[in-house]
Amino acid sequence: DIQMTQSPSSVSASVGDRVTITCRASQDISTWLAWYQQTPGKAPKLLIYSASSLQSGVPSRFSGSGSGTDFTLTISSLQPEDFATYFCQQAYSFPLTFGGGTKVDIK
Amino acid sequence: QMQLQESGPGLVKPSETLSLICAVSGGSVSSSPYYCGWIRQPPGKALEWIGSLYYSGETHSNPSLKSRVTMSIDTSKNQFSLTLTSVTAADTAVYYCVRGVAAAGIVSWGLGRLVTVSS
Numbered sequence: 001d002i003q004m005t006q007s008p009s010s011v012s013a014s015v016g017d018r019v020t021i022t023c024r025a026s027q028d029i030s031t032w033l034a035w036y037q038q039t040p041g042k043a044p045k046l047l048i049y050s051a052s053s054l055q056s057g058v059p060s061r062f063s064g065s066g067s068g069t070d071f072t073l074t075i076s077s078l079q080p081e082d083f084a085t086y087f088c089q090q091a092y093s094f095p096l097t098f099g100g101g102t103k104v105d106i107k
Numbered sequence: 108q109m110q111l112q113e114s115g116p117g118l119v120k121p122s123e124t125l126s127l128i129c130a131v132s133g134g135s136v137s138s139s140p141y142y143c144g145w146i147r148q149p150p151g152k153a154l155e156w157i158g159s160l161y162y163s164g165e166t167h168s169n170p171s172l173k174s175r176v177t178m179s180i181d182t183s184k185n186q187f188s189l190t191l192t193s194v195t196a197a198d199t200a201v202y203y204c205v206r207g208v209a210a211a212g213i214v215s216w217g218l219g220r221l222v223t224v225s226s
Binding site: 001032034036043044045046048049050053055087089091094095096097098099100101 | 159167168209211212213
């Protein structure tokens with residue numbers, strides 16, 4: 001199985017801050033990576049697919065980059081609705097696997 | 108916009124079988140290039156992929172669960188289902204039905220169904 005490791009596990013930030021979350025795969029997954037946002041009690045929502053493609057309807061302050069084993073999700077200017085938990089997921093091979101999550105909370 | 112809705116018992120006894128159905132509206136359950144699938148999330152924990160069913164009939168299940176998992180699609184009812192046998196407390200989780208595209212991530216999620224395994 002491909003292991004997905006996210007860091008940090010949590011980050012405290014203020015509205016307007018730039019936030020960067022990283023995800024590392026245990027082997028090369030090319031750009032077969034997606035990012036999701038989950039708020040408490042809700043289902044996850046797709047933000048980014050193919051490592052850097054923005055899902056329709058997702059604000060442009062979200063961006064993704066990387067290939068191979070190292071990936072980054074960046075929120076350029078944190079908004080109140082962005083306080084949530086973020087997960088990465090590899091779609092390169094079965095079983096599909098997720099990172100452990102990064103919780104973004106208010107400083 | 109496709110909508111997914113899980114249904115099924117919220118409480119299952121240990122050693123019994125968990126069964127969930129996902130009703131699909133706003134589109135066909137078997138339309139290419141989408142796949143249907145199930146993901147679960149134990150309380151306070153990360154997401155775990157259970158398995159996926161493709162429009163070609165191909166299915167894939169998590170090896171950690173494979174011998175206990177059965178998934179199927181009912182095109183006449185526009186729904187798909189999950190059964191998980193011999194459940195234990197470790198199977199307590201919110202179960203999500205999902206639709207995705209291989210290269211484009213999981214684009215649709217159900218609201219989630221909390222299933223608790225307890226006697």
